[in-house]
Amino acid sequence: MADKKLCEDNELVASCEDEEMMTYKKSSLNVVSFRIVREENDLEIPTKKSNSFKPDMAHQIFGESEMIFGYRQLSIGLYYLHNSAKCYVDVQFSDQIPESDLCKADDIMKALNPWLPENYRVERDDFKKDIREENHTTIFGEVIDTFEVENSNFKITICDMKNADFKEFHQRFETFIVWYIDGANFIDLEDSRWTIFYVYEEYSNPNTNKKYCSPVAFCTVYKFYLYPNSIRPRISQFFVLPTHQKRGIGTNLYSTVFKHLKALPDAEDITVEEPTPVFQKLRDFCDSLYIYRDLEENKINISTQNHKQINAYLRKHKICKRQAQRVFDILECLTTHKNGYREYVKFTESIKARIASEVDKESRGSKRLCNLERTGIMTEPIDKKASVNAEFNKYIDSLERPVSRLRSHLAKIEANK
Structure with a gap:
């Protein structure tokens, strides 16, 4: 009985210790927050709720678990000046775990340091000085487009890669991407083949009439050499502030x-480096709308053209081969929706037949499979029907979303005529 009681006591102690340790473990996604700062009072209470936001990921900074160990009531505030992207880091906690041979608190600043803007501040008074010295209306680059959204004016610029001040600014602003783009890396700004576009928002304080201009998005493009005398521009990073x-x-x-x-x-054509699902949806909509308008303007009926003609037409618009196929399918899907159920079924059947052919090609005559079979290694049989159905359903679903958005957009335009 005494042994049983001792065992229970030990289990209870171990349970309490585990619970105690858990209070020192924090998810970085919960404790890290960003704030865009225009004036000093933004340091205390945000003037707008939209000035603050949370990261989407932190595995490159704090490891795959994205956990921070060793602190109670931890908060990490990353404050960025709205125009220059100068940064202030504010780490607060109520208690830190005592250091021992068995456990040690994570070094937060060591983990953050490679991913923060150069010369970031850790003292609030130093950052307040930066706020007072901030130029609120700096814009880098040549304005190539303007647009309006929800009564706010925006300018799109193409930036001068030889401008040292711009390069310093971009090195600060691009530090956002590690928290939002999986596997993000900072680009080599000394490589002249990079082109960078920025979006600036113009804002006027309704109470003071003070004007502000803030970078809110950017896109980087790398111009690959294409033999013999062409280039292949590839969109690499595409980021919009949350x-x-x-x-x-x-x-x-x-x-x-x-x-x-x-x-x-x-x-020659325009490509994208590993597009995320969110970016692919945006790209599908934009490319399809652009081509739809051009077809309408030139009175070309996509349904009467064969694939070769359509692909040649899309290549003329510098849409790469894979994306050209998607645009064709999106517009064909849009057309068959208008023409009725039977036409839509015929369209989906043609898609399924194409996917079946692709799956068959991939599984038939594979050199690797043949080599394995010759050595007596048996491979798992491929369920072609299941594979085709899975690919078909996934692809049709990926088409329907841009089709729905395109149809809604065109309906609004028609209603406003």
Whole structure:
């Protein structure tokens, strides 16, 4: 009985110790917050709720678990000046775990340091001095487009990569991406093949009439050499501040970048580096709308053209082969929706047949599979039907979303005529 009681006591102690340790573990996504600062009072209470936001990811900073160990009531505030992107880091906690041979608190600043703007502040008074010295209306680059969203004016610029002040600014602003783009890396600004576009918001304080101009988005493009005398522009990074997402800013930025790259006489086609699902949806909508308008203007009926003609037409607009197929499918899907159920079924059947052919090609005559079979290693049989159905359902779903947005957009235009 005594042994049993001792065992229970030990389990209770271990349980309490585990619970105690858990109070020192924090999810970085919960304790890290960003705030855009225009004036000193933004340090205390945000003038707008939209000035503050949380990160989407932190595994590059704090490891795969994204956990921070060793602190109670931890908060990490990353304050960025609205125009210059100068930064202040404010780490607060109520208690730190005593250091021992068995446990040690994580070094937060060591983890953050590689991903923060150079010369970031850790003293509030130093940052307040930066606020007082901030130039609120600086814009880098040549303005190539303007647009209005929700009564706010925006300018899109193409930046001068030789401008040292711009490079310093971009190195500060691009530090946001590690928290929002998986596997993000900072680009080499000494490589002249990079082109960077920025979106600036013009804002006027209704109480003081003071004017502000703030960078809210950027896009980087790398111009790959294409033999013998062409280039292949590739969109690499595409970032919109969380405070400005879902307002059409990304759509306007992509459309402007696409038109600029399309106009380059030596550009063969425009590609994107590993597009995220969110970016692919934006790209599908913009490319499809652009081509739809051009087809309408030139009175071309997509349904009467064969794939070869359509692909040649899309390549003329410098849309790369894979994206050209998607744009064709989106517009064909839009057309068959208008023409009735039977036409839509015929369209989906053609898509399924194409996917079945692709799956068959991939599984038939694979050199690797043949080599394995020759050595006597049996491979798992491929369920082609299940594979085709899965790919088909996934692809049709990916088409329906831009089709729905395109249809809604065109309906609004028609209603406003």
